[in-house]
Amino acid sequence: MPSKSNKPYDFAAWFTWVDNPVRVRRVVRALLIFCAVLFVIDLLYHRHAYFGFEQSRGFYAISGFVAFAGIVILAGQLRRLIRREENYYSPESIDGEKYPPNELSIIDNKQRSEFTDSQQNESITSRSTAHMDQGGDK
Template sequence: MSDPEDNPETYPALGRLLSWVDKPGSGNKIFRALVVVCGLLFIADFAIEKHSAFEMEDLPGFFAVYGFVSFAVLILAAKALRVLIKRPEDYYGNKAIDREEYPEAGLDEVRYDD
């Protein structure tokens, strides 16, 4: 039995408007649309007259390449930083809030195959 709260007709107006995002295949459509928009903006960069402060900014596609390289450097820096600050799972040991073990008798087992 479905939850009455999960009925799209009960959603607020914005929720009904954006409900298509939750459907299967929507992620691929969004990705394709972003690729098309980025491609069009890259092509438009060749047709726009620029008034830049530095000569390098006048190169077609400079900001697209600069943004991509900056993002890649940020990802690589994050991976390197992870090596430096990574801690083992039991780093806090007995001081951790969730350190206690739960007894099997105290856990409620719910079976859905009945």
């Protein structure tokens, strides 16, 4: 198995942080700081605007937050109304059926299934040895 892992660079390493709550928290904190800085700049900088309401301080920040949250919450409510089971229209509709496998090239890469949550190290070399398969099949 390790024979396959001698690739020059593994881009997956860029994303391992998403599975680490500690580092996610760190990223969220960075985002908070970034937003705060933007907000402060907005208070200081006089923007050119088309409409009066657009001029008000923090307009974009508030509208971005409210719009996003509003959409998600409203959509959640909408789902209650329009949700149906998958073969609602017909058991043979595309929602219910499987994509015909002969059109695909499904490869479940067993060599890489060792890539698990426990792996925190972004360095490429850390993947060179075999790991216990901990999270591959949960």
